[in-house]
Amino acid sequence: MERYKLIKEVGNGTFGSVWRALNKQTGEVVAIKKMKRKYYSWEECINLREVKSLRKMNHANIVKLKEVIRENDNLYFVFEYMECNLYQLMKDRGKLFSEAEVRNWCFQVFQGLSYMQQRGYFHRDLKPENLLVSKHIIKIADFGLAREINSSPPYTEYVSTRWYRAPEVLLQATTYGSSVDMWAMGAIMAELLTLRPLFPGSSETDEIYKICSVIGSPTEIKWAEGLKLANAINYQFPQLRGVPLSTLIPSASKDAINLITMLCSWDPCKRPTALEVLQHPFFQSCYYVPPSLRPKAAAIRTPPAGTRGSLEPRSVKRYSGPTTTLKPPGALSPQKAQSISNPGVQRKLDISQQDATKSDKILRNPAVKQPRNRPSVRNSTTKIHTGKVHGLADTAEKLANMTIGSSKQPGRQTMHPPPMRAGGWTGHSDMFLGRPQEVHPGRTYTRKVA
Numbered sequence: 380m381e382r383y384k385l386i387k388e389v390g391n392g393t394f395g396s397v398w399r400a401l402n403k404q405t406g407e408v409v410a411i412k413k414m415k416r417k418y419y420s421w422e423e424c425i426n427l428r429e430v431k432s433l434r435k436m437n438h439a440n441i442v443k444l445k446e447v448i449r450e451n452d453n454l455y456f457v458f459e460y461m462e463c464n465l466y467q468l469m470k471d472r473g474k475l476f477s478e479a480e481v482r483n484w485c486f487q488v489f490q491g492l493s494y495m496q497q498r499g500y501f502h503r504d505l506k507p508e509n510l511l512v513s514k515h516i517i518k519i520a521d522f523g524l525a526r527e528i529n530s531s532p533p534y535t536e537y538v539s540t541r542w543y544r545a546p547e548v549l550l551q552a553t554t555y556g557s558s559v560d561m562w563a564m565g566a567i568m569a570e571l572l573t574l575r576p577l578f579p580g581s582s583e584t585d586e587i588y589k590i591c592s593v594i595g596s597p598t599e600i601k602w603a604e605g606l607k608l609a610n611a612i613n614y615q616f617p618q619l620r621g622v623p624l625s626t627l628i629p630s631a632s633k634d635a636i637n638l639i640t641m642l643c644s645w646d647p648c649k650r651p652t653a654l655e656v657l658q659h660p661f662f663q664s665c666y667y668v669p670p671s672l673r674p675k676a677a678a679i680r681t682p683p684a685g686t687r688g689s690l691e692p693r694s695v696k697r698y699s700g701p702t703t704t705l706k707p708p709g710a711l712s713p714q715k716a717q718s719i720s721n722p723g724v725q726r727k728l729d730i731s732q733q734d735a736t737k738s739d740k741i742l743r744n745p746a747v748k749q750p751r752n753r754p755s756v757r758n759s760t761t762k763i764h765t766g767k768v769h770g771l772a773d774t775a776e777k778l779a780n781m782t783i784g785s786s787k788q789p790g791r792q793t794m795h796p797p798p799m800r801a802g803g804w805t806g807h808s809d810m811f812l813g814r815p816q817e818v819h820p821g822r823t824y825t826r827k828v829a
């Protein structure tokens with residue numbers, strides 16, 4: 380760790396604190412996540428999901444794990460540095476994002492997810508805080524909960540952030556899949572369009588209530604399996620009709636509403652895969668523009684962080700405390716400390732890129748023409764343990780520098796819809812339900828409360 384100079388803490392999550400740091404040898408700015416618990420052997424570290432899953436990922440929209448260091452029984456992950464997370468962007472935003480901006484971000488995230496899904500992984504804890512943004516590029520981070528799709532259920536130790544948690548997980552299904560990420564993306568997309576969480580449940584029960592109040596309670600036809608799950612835990616759905624999403628997200632286009640509706644389907648089988656989403660009409664206008672061909676005025680600007688929006692409910696609180704589960708505590712799989720070996724010895728993990736580069740295609744809307752000069756990441760292999768980034772990372776960087784444009788408004792600045800009325804969250808489900816314990820705009824949202 381002496382090769383790095385820690386500059387500033389930029390995040391503090393359940394499992395670790397994240398620091399902006401400088402690689403003293405190369406001058407590169409990186410993010411270093413120091414895990415909260417101790418690791419007494421190297422074997423313990425390499426079995427971590429974050430290591431196992433991230434080392435296999437090499438995609439422009441997945442945050443790059445550069446190095447893993449164990450020193451004095453502390454474990455550090457060295458990541459590429461990203462400027463901010465999506466939640467920070469929303470929090471500091473005074474007016475709505477344009478749909479083009481939302482489309483741009485979501486298109487990239489779905490590409491990352493599609494890449495993951497094709498490699499047999501799903502994330503399980505997608506939320507705005509785990510989507511990191513630098514300039515026009517957005518990347519999926521925090522693979523602490525990532526799962527292999529064909530790993531054996533039951534997934535008893537499941538945790539994730541409540542507001543983005545899929546109903547099957549809320550109902551304690553022990554078998555679920557990458558469609559939980561699709562649910563989360565529906566909620567995130569809606570939040571990006573309104574700057575308000577779509578399902579801000581204050582407890583797990585309230586979370587289901589909020590979902591029912593927005594998309595309507597499930598029926599035998601909509602989700603027979605869900606009714607069985609509810610039955611199994613003696614849960615009775617409230618009987619609510621829901622509201623048209625277009626009234627909750629008045630600024631959204633029909634395509635956006637249609638996509639969110641599909642993503643937030645009760646039945647996980649009815650949610651599209653990431654690859655299917657990329658082919659949805661909402662993304663029809665998305666295409667890659669290599670930097671050399673990019674018209675300046677068409678670039679979609681990532682809004683600057685730092686200026687607090689006058690319309691933001693000041694009391695909105697988003698907690699980053701421990702994530703929760705309905706499971707009894709006994710169901711949690713305890714992490715066992717293993718034998719102590721080589722304490723104090725710094726070790727690094729070779730991040731092999733070979734798995735990731737075998738078929739490293741960027742997934743895109745097939746209806747869209749692909750630029751001929753898109754760099755290929757095939758057959759490139761690198762080891763990053765020295766801190767030097769060779770061929771593959773260069774290519775990844777080139778990919779990362781690509782932007783996604785909207786063909787609808789070439790050469791024009793993006794237009795912003797009128798700002799939301801102050802305090803006038805027209806579409807909040809609580810407005811319709813008026814339940815006493817529910818949270819209204821301007822009141823405190825409790826995020827991730829156990």
Ligand SMILES: Nc1ncnc2c1ncn2[C@@H]1O[C@H](COP(=O)(O)OP(=O)(O)OP(=O)(O)O)[C@@H](O)[C@H]1O
Pocket residue numbers: 389390391392393394395396397410412442458459460461462463464508509511520521522523699700
């Ligand atoms: N590569 C990065 N570059 C910049 N900031 C980062 C990076 N990785 C993480 N962060 C910041 O640190 C925060 C926490 O990181 P992360 O989600 O990985 O930690 P965690 O302990 O797993 O958190 P959680 O409670 O969400 O599980 C992120 O929301 C983000 O703001």
